Amino acid sequence: MREARGSGRPGLARPRPERGTPPAGVPAPRSRRARLHPGAWWLWALALGTAATRTTNPLLLALLITVSGYVVAVRRPHTPWARSYGAFVKLAAAVLLLRLAFAVFLGSPIPGTHTLFTLPEVPLPGWAQGIRLGGRVTAEGLTFALYDALRLAALLICVGAANALASPSRLLKSLPGALYELGVAVVVALTFAPNLIADVRRLRAARRLRGRPDKGVRGLVQVGLPVLEGALERSVSLAAAMDARGYGRTAEVPPAVRRTTAALTLGGLLGVCAGTYGLLTAEGGSYGLPVLLAGLASALAGLRLGGRRTLRTRYRPDPWDARAWLVSASGAAVAALLILAGSLDPGALRPGVVPLEPPTLPLWPAAAVLIGLLPAFVTPAPEAVPDPRKEPTP
Numbered sequence: 045m046r047e048a049r050g051s052g053r054p055g056l057a058r059p060r061p062e063r064g065t066p067p068a069g070v071p072a073p074r075s076r077r078a079r080l081h082p083g084a085w086w087l088w089a090l091a092l093g094t095a096a097t098r099t100t101n102p103l104l105l106a107l108l109i110t111v112s113g114y115v116v117a118v119r120r121p122h123t124p125w126a127r128s129y130g131a132f133v134k135l136a137a138a139v140l141l142l143r144l145a146f147a148v149f150l151g152s153p154i155p156g157t158h159t160l161f162t163l164p165e166v167p168l169p170g171w172a173q174g175i176r177l178g179g180r181v182t183a184e185g186l187t188f189a190l191y192d193a194l195r196l197a198a199l200l201i202c203v204g205a206a207n208a209l210a211s212p213s214r215l216l217k218s219l220p221g222a223l224y225e226l227g228v229a230v231v232v233a234l235t236f237a238p239n240l241i242a243d244v245r246r247l248r249a250a251r252r253l254r255g256r257p258d259k260g261v262r263g264l265v266q267v268g269l270p271v272l273e274g275a276l277e278r279s280v281s282l283a284a285a286m287d288a289r290g291y292g293r294t295a296e297v298p299p300a301v302r303r304t305t306a307a308l309t310l311g312g313l314l315g316v317c318a319g320t321y322g323l324l325t326a327e328g329g330s331y332g333l334p335v336l337l338a339g340l341a342s343a344l345a346g347l348r349l350g351g352r353r354t355l356r357t358r359y360r361p362d363p364w365d366a367r368a369w370l371v372s373a374s375g376a377a378v379a380a381l382l383i384l385a386g387s388l389d390p391g392a393l394r395p396g397v398v399p400l401e402p403p404t405l406p407l408w409p410a411a412a413v414l415i416g417l418l419p420a421f422v423t424p425a426p427e428a429v430p431d432p433r434k435e436p437t438p
Contacts (some may be wrong), residue, residue, distance in 0.1 A: 053255060054274070059216065061160065061262060072135065079203060079214075080363075080367055080368060080371065080406065080424050081362045081363065081364050081368040082209075082211050082215040082362065083208035083210075083364075083368070084099065084364070084367075084368035084369075084371040084372050085205075085206050085210040085371065085419075086206045086210055086215070087371075087372040087375060087376070087415070088110065088206075088374060088375035088419060089202045089203060089205045089375070090202070090203075090206070090375070090376055091109070091372075091375030091379040092108055092112055092205075092291040092375055092379070093198070093199045093202035093204045094323065094379040094383075094384075095108060095378045095382040095413070096108050096195055096198035096199050096202060096324075096383045097195060098198060098323075098379075098386045098393060099195070099382060099385055099393040099394065099409075100192065100194075100195055100393070100394050100395065100401050101191075101392065101393055101395055101406070102190070102191060102194055102403055103403055103404075103410075104382075104409060104413060105195060105197075105198045106194075106391065107410055107413045107414075108198050108202070108413055108416070109197075109198050111200070111413060111414065111416040112201060112202050112205040112416070113205070114417065114418065114420060115205065115209070115420045116205045116209060118131050118418065118420050118425070119209060119420060119423055119425070119426060120209060120426065121209075121210050121211075121426040121427070123211070124254065125207070125208075125211070125212060126208045126209070127208070128204060128205045128207045128208055129205060129207070129208035129399050129436070130208070131204070131257045132201055132204020132205075133201060133202065133204065133257070134199055135159065135204075136197035136198075136200040136204075137197070138197075139192065139193060139197055140190075140193045140197050142193075143189050143190075143193035143196075144186065144189055144190065146189070147181075147186055147189035148163070148173055148186070149174045149178065150175065150176065150177065151175075151179060151185070152182070152184075152188060154184050154186030154397060155182075155184070155187045155398065156182025156183060156184030156185050156397075156398065156400075157182070157184070158183040158400060159180050159181070159182055159183075160181050160182065160183055160186070161181055162179065162180050162181065163178035163179060163181065164178050165177065165178040166178055173193070174335075183400055184398050184400050186435050187397045187400060188397045191395075203257060215364055242269065243270075243271045243274050243275070244267060247267045247270055247271060248267055251266070251267065252405050255256075263297075280407055289352075293353045301349060303329065304346075304349060305346050305349040306346070308342050308343070308346030308349065309342075309343055309346030309347065310343050310346075311339070311342050311344025312339045312341070312342030312344070312346055312428040313339070313343055314338065314339065314419070315336065315338050315339020315340075315342060315343075316336060316339035316340060316343060318335050318336075318339070319331075319333065319334075319335035319336025319337070319338075319340075320332070320336060322335060322336070323336065323383070367422050367423060370418060370419075371418070371419045371423065374415050374416055374417075374418035374419060375416060377385060377412070377415050378412055378413055378416045381408075381409065381415075382409055382412060382413070383406070385406065385412070392404070392406035392409065
């Protein structure tokens with residue numbers, strides 16, 4: 045009996061897979077409709093960060109951190125760039141400890157009566173009034189520093205959640221045409237350091253395998269020169285590839301359109317800065333939101349007009365569907381409700397430290413923070429990574 049071609053068993057021919065179907069053991073590629081737009085993740089995370097800036101209540105801040113961490117835990121993709129969330133958590137912890145250390149050694153502007161301990165105080169000249177080194181450390185000053193540092197830590201963790209959930213390459217594809225060149229420059233700049241570290245590790249490992257020194261001044265010089273040479277070669281190759289793809293080429297537009305674009309973009313950015321400052325301060329709560337919305341509208345109109353100068357097309361763009369609206373709306377609802385709670389009951393969102401009293405958890409602001417969990421239920425689950433140790437079943 046003749047053996048069929050491509051088969052390991054005599055007389056049996058292996059059926060050919062249909063066109064478009066993946067081979068056995070390889071997961072099918074996910075459809076574009078099953079992926080969430082990366083801009084929705086950034087809007088959700090920035091809205092949670094805005095909500096964190098409106099309160100110093102440690103219970104609400106801990107709830108915000110828990111909400112963002114849970115969404116990252118269940119929706120973070122299995123990719124190398126998604127591991128940045130742990131780095132942001134470590135950075136937030138370092139900021140928290142550094143702020144407490146400043147409060148201990150440099151003092152706090154908050155007066156207190158509950159003395160914890162006293163450090164030796166260093167006398168300073170008269171021109172350094174208001175600053176001290178050492179001295180009395182009070183419970184009120186440390187509590188104020190803890191509340192203030194926890195707010196900044198929550199903001200950093202929310203930004204880290206956006207970095208872990210949104211793909212940088214897909215986000216770059218979604219940028220408007222006017223920001224495409226700036227986005228490419230930012231992505232290239234951000235990927236320079238990881239590539240440099242990878243080259244250093246590779247060269248040091250190669251030198252250790254050859255029995256050559258990889259530490260000290262001699263090792264640094266002998267490792268640094270190949271790393272610099274590799275970086276220059278990579279830069280030349282990248283420049284050639286960008287030039288071959290038409291990077292930097294623009295279309296001709298009338299001068300009136302260019303002036304209108306510049307005016308709208310500059311005015312919109314100034315409005316965004318002024319509105320953001322108004323939202324972050326208690327005095328500007330009345331005008332902050334209208335100015336921010338007007339600035340955003342002006343900046344978007346300027347970017348829309350500026351996109352005419354960029355000759356660029358998109359291959360398989362990410363759709364902005366109903367799930368993207370739900371994710372963005374959930375974060376915006378958390379920010380809006382906490383801003384409203386801060387105007388109605390500021391004492392619940394900003395607990396006092398003089399006199400020192402334990403913070404309480406306000407019920408309806410806490411329920412508003414839980415709205416931020418909506419992306420964990422309406423977004424698709426990340427693709428499972430196949431186990432390389434398992435052989436595909438025939």
